[in-house]
Amino acid sequence: MSSNGLVIEAENMVKRFGRFIANDNLTFSVSKGEIFGFLGANGAGKTTAIRILCGLSRPTSGKIRVAGYDVYTETEKIKRRIGYMSQRFSLYEDLTVIENFRFFGGIYGLKRPVIMERSHEMLTRLGIIHFENTVISELPLGIRQKLAFSVSILHTPELVFLDEPTGGVDPITRRQFWEMIHEAAASGITVFVTTHYMDEAEYCNRVSIMVDGKIEALDTPERLKTKYQAQNMNEVFLKLARKTN
Amino acid sequence: MTKEVSIHCENLTKSYGSATALAGLSFKVSKGEIFGFIGPDGAGKTSLFRILATLLLPDNGTASVEGLDVVKNYKKLRQILGYMPGRFSLYQDLTVAENLQFFAGIFRADIKENYYLIRDIYEQIAPFASRRAGKLSGGMKQKLALCCALIHKPVVLILDEPTTGVDAVSRQEFWEMLIRLKQEHITILVATPYMDEAVLCDRVALIQHGEIMAIDTPDNITRAYPDQLFKIKSSNTLTAIRLMNEFEGILSAEMFGDTVHVSAEKGRINANAIKEYLSEKGMMASAVSEADPGIEDCFIHLMKRSGIVRKEKVNP
Numbered sequence: 072m073s074s075n076g077l078v079i080e081a082e083n084m085v086k087r088f089g090r091f092i093a094n095d096n097l098t099f100s101v102s103k104g105e106i107f108g109f110l111g112a113n114g115a116g117k118t119t120a121i122r123i124l125c126g127l128s129r130p131t132s133g134k135i136r137v138a139g140y141d142v143y144t145e146t147e148k149i150k151r152r153i154g155y156m157s158q159r160f161s162l163y164e165d166l167t168v169i170e171n172f173r174f175f176g177g178i179y180g181l182k183r184p185v186i187m188e189r190s191h192e193m194l195t196r197l198g199i200i201h202f203e204n205t206v207i208s209e210l211p212l213g214i215r216q217k218l219a220f221s222v223s224i225l226h227t228p229e230l231v232f233l234d235e236p237t238g239g240v241d242p243i244t245r246r247q248f249w250e251m252i253h254e255a256a257a258s259g260i261t262v263f264v265t266t267h268y269m270d271e272a273e274y275c276n277r278v279s280i281m282v283d284g285k286i287e288a289l290d291t292p293e294r295l296k297t298k299y300q301a302q303n304m305n306e307v308f309l310k311l312a313r314k315t316n
Numbered sequence: 317m318t319k320e321v322s323i324h325c326e327n328l329t330k331s332y333g334s335a336t337a338l339a340g341l342s343f344k345v346s347k348g349e350i351f352g353f354i355g356p357d358g359a360g361k362t363s364l365f366r367i368l369a370t371l372l373l374p375d376n377g378t379a380s381v382e383g384l385d386v387v388k389n390y391k392k393l394r395q396i397l398g399y400m401p402g403r404f405s406l407y408q409d410l411t412v413a414e415n416l417q418f419f420a421g422i423f424r425a426d427i428k429e430n431y432y433l434i435r436d437i438y439e440q441i442a443p444f445a446s447r448r449a450g451k452l453s454g455g456m457k458q459k460l461a462l463c464c465a466l467i468h469k470p471v472v473l474i475l476d477e478p479t480t481g482v483d484a485v486s487r488q489e490f491w492e493m494l495i496r497l498k499q500e501h502i503t504i505l506v507a508t509p510y511m512d513e514a515v516l517c518d519r520v521a522l523i524q525h526g527e528i529m530a531i532d533t534p535d536n537i538t539r540a541y542p543d544q545l546f547k548i549k550s551s552n553t554l555t556a557i558r559l560m561n562e563f564e565g566i567l568s569a570e571m572f573g574d575t576v577h578v579s580a581e582k583g584r585i586n587a588n589a590i591k592e593y594l595s596e597k598g599m600m601a602s603a604v605s606e607a608d609p610g611i612e613d614c615f616i617h618l619m620k621r622s623g624i625v626r627k628e629k630v631n632p
Contacts, residue, residue, distance in 0.1 A: 111483070270572060
């Protein structure tokens with residue numbers, strides 16, 4: 072992390088594909104331990120931005136640092152300091168729970184005893200230590216998503232990207248999942264999350280809303296609701312995203 | 317108006333090895349209804365819809381659509397069904413217009429004749445008629461898929477999670493289209509994990525682990541919520557939940573957007589008691605009021621009552 076307490080610093084971030092501008096001058100920053108909601112309609116440019124911030128895609132221009140490192144020249148350092156969880160693929164279905172922890176822990180260069188200690192601690196806290204040797208494909212989706220999140224922060228990254236982590240999850244698990252997110256943030260891990268559930272936008276410290284490649288709004292949910300005279304974040308989102316749709 | 321039955325299932329079961337997908341479903345859907353199956357992934361929605369679309373055989377039980385048995389009369393049934401699978405299943409390398417022509421072709425339907433059905437929807441994607449389907453955005457893919465499922469003027473439309481992964485704006489537009497289609501007297505069966513879409517249906521079944529936990533109009537389901545619900549607004553939701561979980565006499569405390577929903581047996585506590593308790597604990601800014609339950613409150617209540625939450629924790 073850089074000395075100013077910012078885990079993400081993006082200044083005039085631009086990404087073009089030919090004539091198409093996917094990210095149009097994005098300027099924003101995310102502080103350590105913050106839960107940052109990254110919202111936008113399908114095709115607004117969220118995935119492009121996340122790929123740049125993860126060090127997977129080179130921006131066209133702009134000054135961008137993640138965990139204190141430059142996204143042009145220090146992508147490998149960035150990758151080691153971030154975690155990533157997607158809705159679709161997160162865990163190997165034909166490996167057991169503990170095998171997944173060992174595999175991902177190994178990739179991040181964690182020592183075996185550290186992996187075992189951390190994973191046992193996480194499984195115990197989730198109350199699912201008895202699933203340790205169960206193959207992932209036999210577990211309900213809700214438990215899989217909680218495991219996937221645990222695996223994504225096993226190496227205690229500075230920043231974790233969660234791409235629609237609660238899609239299709241039952242309402243109780245969805246809430247348990249957000250408690251896990253808050254716990255992780257309280258422990259100092261910065262959370263960068265996308266979701267289509269607008270009630271979940273309210274659980275974020277700050278929210279940005281992307282429309283057609285630009286950040287249309289960025290503030291706390293409370294201030295956004297006041298500014299756009301909306302009852303809830305769903306209304307804020309509809310007001311902003313509908314303009315161009 | 318007498319309600320004619322469009323879809324009728326009796327004791328439908330389906331298992332995959334040791335995993336039960338459908339644990340004996342029985343229900344009826346009336347003609348022209350928008351009927352929603354609301355539940356998370358793995359609840360059994362897709363298995364049920366695939367059986368009704370004649371793409372999967374049930375283990376036991378019977379199902380018929382418009383009087384046609386899904387097993388014995390599958391060929392006839394397929395002609396009157398429109399089915400939109402959960403995963404995008406159009407031809408990615410055909411253009412928008414080619415996909416529509418293809419589906420009209422296999423059903424021997426006349427696009428011009430049935431165009432009125434899809435006009436509102438198709439006009440939104442018509443500017444991209446020569447774009448390949450694989451290059452469309454999520455919301456536009458769903459619109460094209462709906463057009464392809466409708467072009468042969470089906471009697472029954474089966475939509476498996478048409479709004480999953482679709483943003484809030486496109487989701488709302490999609491529902492506006494479905495409600496317009498209702499005027500054409502098409503029976504619409506729709507599955508969704510989004511609880512807020514339940515209120516847009518005429519009737520819904522709340523489904524979890526292959527069982528229907530409740531089936532009724534959205535209004536009746538929320539009316540049947542047995543407990544008293546309170547809504548707490550505070551500057552710190554997590555602290556409010558933690559404090560409320562220590563408050564005697566409450567049944568649950570859950571996050572709902574920027575509020576906490578607390579349930580208690582009717583007459584057991586009141587809003588003032590909660591407010592006093594919270595301010596005693598140092599949460600001065602809290603607003604506490606009685607609240608009407610939504611479908612999601614009911615879903616959580618029914619899940620807890622059926623012991624689903626506990627079951628997952630105890631049985632490895």
